[in-house]
Amino acid sequence: MRLPRPHRHDVLIAVVGLLSGLLLYVLGLHENAGRHLVPEWVALLPLALSAGLELLRRTVPRAALVAGTVAVVANELTVGSLATVVMFTDLMYAAVVYGTPRSARQLPFTTGGATVAVTVAALAWWRDAEALMLGVLTAIVCFLPAITGAAVRNHREAAEAARLRAEQTSRLAELDRKQAVSAERARMARELHDMVANHLSAIAIHSTAALSIDSAATSREALAVIRENSVQGLAEMRRLIGLLRATSGEEGPVAVPRLEGLGDLLAQARKTGxxxxxxxxxxxxxxxGREALPAPVELAAYRIVQESLTNAVKHAVPGTVEVRLELADGRLTVRVDSPYGDRVTGPRAPGSGAGLVGMRERVALLDGEFEAGPAGPVWRVRAVLPADEKAGKA
Structure with missing residues (x-):
C-alpha cells in the first residue's frame, strides 16, 4: 500500500531535527559523551531513522512510535544525540494526537505507568535519591508528550463537535425557515383563493351569460352582478393587503370573517346562482347563548362554506344547496350538500381543484376531519373541527 505524501510541516520537522543532530555531532555535543560501546558515528543511525520517522508521524503514527522507541533505545547505547530524544518526544505526541482513539486513551496511562516503574526500579537499584532524576527524565521524554497530545486532541475534538453542532443548528434553522416560508405561502394561497375565487367565478358565469344570451334584461342583470362582485372582490383584496401589512407590523389587526356573516354569503350566492x-x-x-368559537375555527368554517358555495355555483345542477352547522361535544360540524349530476344548462366556470386542497389543508391544520365527494343525489362537503381552546392555538 502506497503511503500518502508527508505533510509539509512533517518534512520541516524532519529536516530541522536531522540538521540539528548533525550540528550537535559536528560540535561534539553528545548526550552520553563518556559512552564508547560503539564508534561515535553509529549515533547518526538512530538520528537518521528518527528523522525519517517524522515523515510518517501523521500517516502511521503508531508504527512510527514503535520504530522511534527502537531508535531512542539504540541512541542510548551510543554517545547519543539530544536531537534523537527530542524527535522521539514528538513521535509520542503525534501518536496521541493523530493516532486511533484507543491509542490516544492508552498511551498517557502506559507512559505514566512506565515513568512510575522506571522511578521505582532506579530507586531499588541505586538506593539513592538521585535515581529520581531518571524518573523525571522518563516523564519528560514519554509521559509529558503523551499528556500534552491528549489535551490537544481533546481540545480539537471539542472544537470539531462544537462546529458540527453549529452546522446542525444552522441547517435546522434553515429548514425551519423554509418550512415557515412554505407554510406562510400555503396560508396566503388559501386566503387569496378563498377571498377572490367566488367573486371571479360569479363574474365569469354572468359575463358568459351576457355574451351568450342576446337579451337587454339579462345583460343588465349580469352587469349588476359583475359590478357587485368586482367591488366585493376589490374589498377582499384590500383586506388581504391589510392582513399582509399587519403581519409586518405596519397596521393593526384586520377583522377575520366569522360564521355570523354566512347570511350575507348565502345572499350573494343566491344572486350569483x-x-x-x-x-x-x-x-x-x-x-x-353559546360561547364564541376560536377565531381559527370560525375562519376555517367560513372559508369551507364559501368555497363550497363557489363550487356549487360553478358545477351544481338546479336544486337547493343546503348549508348545515352543528355544535356538539366540543366539535363543530360543517356540512354543505349540493345537487349532484350532469349539468347541461346554464353557464359554467372552469375549476382547478385548488379549492378542495385548500379546504383539506385548513382542516388538517386544526387536527379535524374532512371529506368531500358524492353522497347519493348530492355532492357533500363535510368538515369536523375542534371547537375548544386548543384549536385556537393551532
Missing part, C-alpha cells in the same frame, strides 16, 4: 336554477338554505342548529 339564480341563473343556474340554484336555491340556498342555511340550517344553523348550534345552541343559543
Amino acid at each position: 339564480a341563473g343556474s336554477g340554484l336555491e340556498f338554505a342555511l340550517a344553523d342548529t348550534r345552541p343559543a
Whole structure:
C-alpha cells in the first residue's frame, strides 16, 4: 500500500531535527559523551531513522512510535544525540494526537505507568535519591508528550463537535425557515383563493351569460352582478393587503370573517346562482347563548362554506344547496350538500381543484376531519373541527 505524501510541516520537522543532530555531532555535543560501546558515528543511525520517522508521524503514527522507541533505545547505547530524544518526544505526541482513539486513551496511562516503574526500579537499584532524576527524565521524554497530545486532541475534538453542532443548528434553522416560508405561502394561497375565487367565478358565469344570451334584461342583470362582485372582490383584496401589512407590523389587526356573516354569503350566492336554477338554505342548529368559537375555527368554517358555495355555483345542477352547522361535544360540524349530476344548462366556470386542497389543508391544520365527494343525489362537503381552546392555538 502506497503511503500518502508527508505533510509539509512533517518534512520541516524532519529536516530541522536531522540538521540539528548533525550540528550537535559536528560540535561534539553528545548526550552520553563518556559512552564508547560503539564508534561515535553509529549515533547518526538512530538520528537518521528518527528523522525519517517524522515523515510518517501523521500517516502511521503508531508504527512510527514503535520504530522511534527502537531508535531512542539504540541512541542510548551510543554517545547519543539530544536531537534523537527530542524527535522521539514528538513521535509520542503525534501518536496521541493523530493516532486511533484507543491509542490516544492508552498511551498517557502506559507512559505514566512506565515513568512510575522506571522511578521505582532506579530507586531499588541505586538506593539513592538521585535515581529520581531518571524518573523525571522518563516523564519528560514519554509521559509529558503523551499528556500534552491528549489535551490537544481533546481540545480539537471539542472544537470539531462544537462546529458540527453549529452546522446542525444552522441547517435546522434553515429548514425551519423554509418550512415557515412554505407554510406562510400555503396560508396566503388559501386566503387569496378563498377571498377572490367566488367573486371571479360569479363574474365569469354572468359575463358568459351576457355574451351568450342576446337579451337587454339579462345583460343588465349580469352587469349588476359583475359590478357587485368586482367591488366585493376589490374589498377582499384590500383586506388581504391589510392582513399582509399587519403581519409586518405596519397596521393593526384586520377583522377575520366569522360564521355570523354566512347570511350575507348565502345572499350573494343566491344572486350569483339564480341563473343556474340554484336555491340556498342555511340550517344553523348550534345552541343559543353559546360561547364564541376560536377565531381559527370560525375562519376555517367560513372559508369551507364559501368555497363550497363557489363550487356549487360553478358545477351544481338546479336544486337547493343546503348549508348545515352543528355544535356538539366540543366539535363543530360543517356540512354543505349540493345537487349532484350532469349539468347541461346554464353557464359554467372552469375549476382547478385548488379549492378542495385548500379546504383539506385548513382542516388538517386544526387536527379535524374532512371529506368531500358524492353522497347519493348530492355532492357533500363535510368538515369536523375542534371547537375548544386548543384549536385556537393551532
